[in-house]
Amino acid sequence: xxxxxxxxxxxxxxxxxxxxxxxxxxxxxxxxxxxxxxxxxxxxxxxxxxxxxxxxxxxxxxxxxxxxxxxxxxxxxxxxxxxxxxxxxxxxxxxxxxxxxxxxxxxxxxxxxxxxxxxxxxxxxxxxxxxxxxxxxxxxxxxxxxxxxxxxxxxxxxxxxxxxxxxxxxxxxxxxxxxxxxxxxxxxxxxxxxxxxxxxxxxxxxxxxxxxxxxxxxxxxxxxxxxxxxxxxxxxxxxxxxxxxxx
Numbered sequence: 001x002x003x004x005x006x007x008x009x010x011x012x013x014x015x016x017x018x019x020x021x022x023x024x025x026x027x028x029x030x031x032x033x034x035x036x037x038x039x040x041x042x043x044x045x046x047x048x049x050x051x052x053x054x055x056x057x058x059x060x061x062x063x064x065x066x067x068x069x070x071x072x073x074x075x076x077x078x079x080x081x082x083x084x085x086x087x088x089x090x091x092x093x094x095x096x097x098x099x100x101x102x103x104x105x106x107x108x109x110x111x112x113x114x115x116x117x118x119x120x121x122x123x124x125x126x127x128x129x130x131x132x133x134x135x136x137x138x139x140x141x142x143x144x145x146x147x148x149x150x151x152x153x154x155x156x157x158x159x160x161x162x163x164x165x166x167x168x169x170x171x172x173x174x175x176x177x178x179x180x181x182x183x184x185x186x187x188x189x190x191x192x193x194x195x196x197x198x199x200x201x202x203x204x205x206x207x208x209x210x211x212x213x214x215x216x217x218x219x220x221x222x223x224x225x226x227x228x229x230x231x232x233x234x235x236x237x238x239x240x241x242x243x244x245x246x247x
Contacts, residue, residue: 021060022060023053023055023057024057025219025220026218026219026220027217028057028186028217028220029057029059029060030060031215032061032184032186032222033061033064035184035214035222035224035232036061036158036159036184037232038064039066040064040065040066041065041066042061042064042065042066042068043066043068043154043156043159044058044061044066044068044069044159044160045068045149045157045160045161045182046058046068046069046070046071046161047071047095047145047161047162047163047171048071048163048164048188049070049071049072049081049090050072050074050077050113050114050163051077051080052070052080052081052083052084052085052088053084055114057220058159058161062085062087067088068088068089068152068154068157068159069089069091069148069152070085070089070091071095071148072092073093073094073106073118074092074106074108074113074116075092077090077092078090078091089151091148091151093140093141093142093143093148094106094140094141094142094143095142095143095144095145095148095167095171096144096174097164097166097167097170097171098167099142102142103140104118104139104140104142105118105119105137105138105140106118106137106140107119107123108134108135108137108138109125109134110136111127112125112127112132115132122134122137145171145175145176146176149176149179154180156180157181157182159183159184159185160172160175160182160184160185160186161186161187162185162188163187163188164188168188168189168202169201169202169205172185172187172202172205172206173205181209181210181225182211182225183224183228184211184214184223184224184228185211185222185223186221186222187220189219189220190219191219194213194216197213197216197221203223206223210225210226210227211224211225211226212226212229214229
């Protein structure tokens with residue numbers, strides 16, 4: 001059976017579909033692939049990885065040849081990653097966000113697994129005027145981000161992807177910056193205008209470590225190492241003098 005990529009390559013260029021597949025919620029993976037110039041070599045750390053394909057910001061990179069560390073407390077996650085991304089290491093655990101390392105309650109929603117979360121008390125979610133409550137709860141182990149990275153023993157980290165419903169800043173502040181300085185960080189920040197993101201404490205913290213606010217979607221913000229961004233996207237030559245002369 002021919003797959004969609006093979007079919008697309010065999011039809012004339014003018015008949016090919018003008019779309020690109022995305023696994024992400026809002027096309028974050030398209031932005032990240034463009035940022036890294038579709039490089040076939042890279043290492044990611046995906047915290048809150050959820051699934052090797054569905055709603056994944058790292059799946060397209062993995063298809064190109066990237067690999068890395070995936071972390072998620074949802075039961076069965078490691079088995080899925082072993083099947084679909086055998087090069088990766090997947091850890092079924094929560095990353096400490098300031099609670100001291102004690103086991104945490106992980107709440108699961110059968111109606112929508114993306115609502116699964118760590119919380120002290122049972123959360124609730126609303127959709128289409130209906131309120132949904134968790135259908136299950138388990139206690140999950142907790143690792144610090146340093147412990148998780150030590151377990152993986154990655155040679156470097158090019159991309160950090162964070163989606164853990166509110167604990168992202170704590171993890172980045174606890175990140176072992178002396179060992180790994182990522183080229184890019186994609187972090188879930190929902191619904192803030194760019195002017196406010198530019199003045200967040202997290203934005204200032206990352207800027208001190210050489211990563212600047214570079215791109216925004218509705219629910220994600222991408223920070224990029226300043227020099228890498230300048231090399232990848234050099235400023236265009238100004239047309240102002242020519243326009244002024246023409247006037």
